[in-house]
Amino acid sequence: MTTEQNDPLDAYFDAARAKAPQPSGALQARILTDADAVLASAGAPAKAPPGRLHAFLAAVGGWPAMAGLATATLAGVWIGISPPAMVETLIETQTVEYLPGFDALLEEG
Amino acid sequence: MPLDAMSDVSDTGLLVRFANGDRLAAVALTQRLSPRALGFATRMLGDAAEAEDVTQDAMLRLWKIAPEWRQGEAEPATWLYRVVRNLCIDRLRKARGVGLDQIAEPEDGTPSVEAALIAQDRAAALQLALNQLPDRQREAVILRHIEGLANPEIAQIMEISTEAVESLTARGKRALSAALSPKREELGYDD
Structure with missing residues (x-):
């Protein structure tokens, strides 16, 4: 185990985590549009054969x-x-x- | 199942639901995984727009592989980090026009780091210092110290040994300290 207490870099890593980029609504919409397209191209899930x-x-x-x-x-x-x-x-x-x-x-x- | 109720479902469970046509599972996975992909890509590339494109591309690959997902092989988050990493490396290679192993050490960019420190913007200073690291050191440091992953998971993502991860993070941190510390002292910025 490394001892990382009082590491001067920790303040920088903390600052970076606090400023973590968040996906915008537009990006999430783009991602979900892709998901919809994949679902549509896959078609409806396979149905069980008639019994x-x-x-x-x-x-x-x-x-x-x-x-x-x-x-x-x-x-x-x-x-x-x-x-x-x-x-x-x-x-x-x-x-x-x-x-x-x-x-x-x-x-x- | 309503979206709220999906908080108890594992990433793998959500992926299986998506493969079975459950769109809400895609919403839950997007909320859960896209911030991690975006964070990693942003720090790897240092460019928000490119990082968004990488995130979208990586998520698209996740949707496409969902029907073939084999449970127990890897966590979707680990798989996604690996895809983001590969996409980022591709973009960095294209931007530099040379192979990854032939990349020279970046030129000294300390004036920018110094400017960020003067502005007391630690996150920006760190990003500028990260940009100066060799790619593999940068990946390891970001995944370990910003994304907070354990070394074995980083080893899976980077497809190297855990010992190699430890070595890369140690070297990366030394380089970051070297890039940041002298300037901090000069500026009387230590606290």
Whole structure:
């Protein structure tokens, strides 16, 4: 290790560091313009090849169709787990008469 | 990722992000690395406009090499310093019209150093004294004592041994002291 304390040059090095040149806004803009050009020339990053999900999505009509399908599925599951009151009322009160008027035939008369 | 959040990302991480199309990574790298490149180039060349051109050129080379960057090989900052150094040497050679090894010792420029000392502008006096050093001594002194790099990193940048860096910085500092000290004493400038 060198001992650099009290080195008369230190005051000069300190002064130089204090006056360190800073890139102007114009220089930074030039640098970033170059970066943009490199990005543009490289094109968009390579995309992953289409897999089974992409094939399925293409078959059902893309993400919008998938959203509708998901909504319908969730609604069905929810009604199954927690049926709304109206649905329960319908289930409880509904009576089906398969042969209306059959009772009348059985009546004596 | 917002720009502020990139302060925790390493230079290499930013370079990989840029290679993947992240423009904000380019902004962060520019803010981080361009002042260092500009500082080194300015002191090497002693010319602000040329130093800006070198900085832009070096950063452009960084953008171009980003897709091929192999992690673990070198730090982007070290790589950039090396590119700046080579670009500066090219410009100095062209300006002098001779090979680097054939460059004669610069002529005595002490009147300028003296003028800067009279003006009590230590930074300017140092720059003028640096301009008088042989290129390799100047590189080593700037990287060690102004840019604050460790000798092993300087050795990587200059592609020489650590011992050679120590030798160059020692010789460079002796020459700087010789250029600055007598004039300081004459001017009663010591403090």
